[in-house]
Amino acid sequence: MPAAIHPMLATLVDDPFSNPEWIFETKWDGFRSVCFIRNGRARFVSRNQLEMTSQYPELADVTKHIDAKEAILDGEIVALDQDGMPRFQLLQPRVGRKGGIEALRGKGHIVYYVFDLIYLDGYDLTACALVERKAALERILRPSNFIKFSDHVEGNGKEFFKQIEKFKLEGMLAKRAGSPYVQKRKSKQSNDRKSSSPATLNLAELVHTLAHWLSDSIAIVSCITLHMLVVVSIRSRSRRSTNSCSRSRLSAVLSWLRQRPMSRFNG
Numbered sequence: 001m002p003a004a005i006h007p008m009l010a011t012l013v014d015d016p017f018s019n020p021e022w023i024f025e026t027k028w029d030g031f032r033s034v035c036f037i038r039n040g041r042a043r044f045v046s047r048n049q050l051e052m053t054s055q056y057p058e059l060a061d062v063t064k065h066i067d068a069k070e071a072i073l074d075g076e077i078v079a080l081d082q083d084g085m086p087r088f089q090l091l092q093p094r095v096g097r098k099g100g101i102e103a104l105r106g107k108g109h110i111v112y113y114v115f116d117l118i119y120l121d122g123y124d125l126t127a128c129a130l131v132e133r134k135a136a137l138e139r140i141l142r143p144s145n146f147i148k149f150s151d152h153v154e155g156n157g158k159e160f161f162k163q164i165e166k167f168k169l170e171g172m173l174a175k176r177a178g179s180p181y182v183q184k185r186k187s188k189q190s191n192d193r194k195s196s197s198p199a200t201l202n203l204a205e206l207v208h209t210l211a212h213w214l215s216d217s218i219a220i221v222s223c224i225t226l227h228m229l230v231v232v233s234i235r236s237r238s239r240r241s242t243n244s245c246s247r248s249r250l251s252a253v254l255s256w257l258r259q260r261p262m263s264r265f266n267g
């Protein structure tokens with residue numbers, strides 16, 4: 001199992017859109033976190049490779065809700081208020097804190113929203129299509145009050161974005177359904193994009209840059225808060241990768257999943 005994951009990141013875009021080749025997810029207002037499951041324990045690491053596990057004791061039992069011996073999940077740690085709405089400010093007192101975390105329990109309901117599955121019991125799934133990874137994730141995850149599957153809408157991004165605005169959520173993520181998982185450090189495009197801050201570009205430059213770097217995953221931040229476009233990940237332009245997700249590998253994973261016992265999901 002990989003020791004580190006550098007998650008796909010976001011870039012700025014302009015408007016919500018609809019496209020049958022894309023899926024659309026809620027952009028949660030929390031902290032991005034990769035979860036490593038091994039030997040019955042869960043370890044949470046930030047996008048900048050900082051240890052987060054001790055800051056969220058509420059997530060200690062995550063492994064009991066994942067039907068796998070080893071897995072790597074990608075998701076967002078969110079704090080919900082009494083009305084069930086994400087509140088980033090409820091997470092801030094935990095940042096960098098080495099003690100006194102127990103005193104913060106109850107100040108916001110901590111939930112790990114999982115939206116991707118990177119590795120599963122010996123299988124590297126990064127080269128598989130996003131929708132295939134999400135299907136495998138949904139199969140092994142038993143939702144609870146502290147870990148949930150981050151569902152998506154297929155194709156109709158414009159209508160979904162209206163709902164995002166209606167409920168005053170942070171934004172919407174748009175991801176190409178067939179895209180692989182491209183780690184930040186493995187994509188030249190990711191490094192190049194990181195080097196130019198969207199905040200320093202005028203609108204014309206931004207549109208030109210985004211047109212040049214059309215990505216497999218786009219995050220659109222709600223106009224309520226930013227009136228701008230946002231990005232979440234970048235695909236490698238080369239489609240001739242030797243790390244392609246072969247039909248045999250995918251068939252093996254899905255066949256294996258279907259044969260696994262359902263006992264952990266029956267109670």
